[in-house]
Amino acid sequence: MLEEGFLDAQLDEIVNLSVLYDFYGELLNDRKKQIFEDYYLNDLSLSEIAEGLKISRQGVHDIVKRCSRELWDYETKLSLVKKFGEVKQKVSNIKAYCDEVIKSGNLTKINEIEMLADDILKEL
Secondary structure, eight states, X not given: OOOHHHHHHHHHHHHHHHHHHHHHGGGSOHHHHHHHIIIIISOOOHHXXXXXXXXXXXXXXXXXXXXXXXXXXXXXXXXXXXXXXXXXXXXXXXXXXHHHHHHHOOGGXXXXXXXXXXXXXXXX
């Protein structure tokens, strides 16, 4: 029986690659995009993809690995996913501060809201 941690790691990898693909998928050529989508998004096996494309199962495996590596390389160089996460967290903080101000009437969080908004604008 597989360990739960192993399955969690596999799911995390699939989720991470899906997010990377959302950001950088258009940078892959059409063939790589189709193979990546078939494998990760459409849940086709390597054999099914290989049969449809008339290439070897190993060839499909190599392309899937190459795509994954390219997506991670794009993130390493461009950090768009990381930046998106940071902006998302700042917007979440702004929302929480606004809720706090509305509920309490205490305006001391306004400066923090303004600083977070300025940070976001600088990043864009």
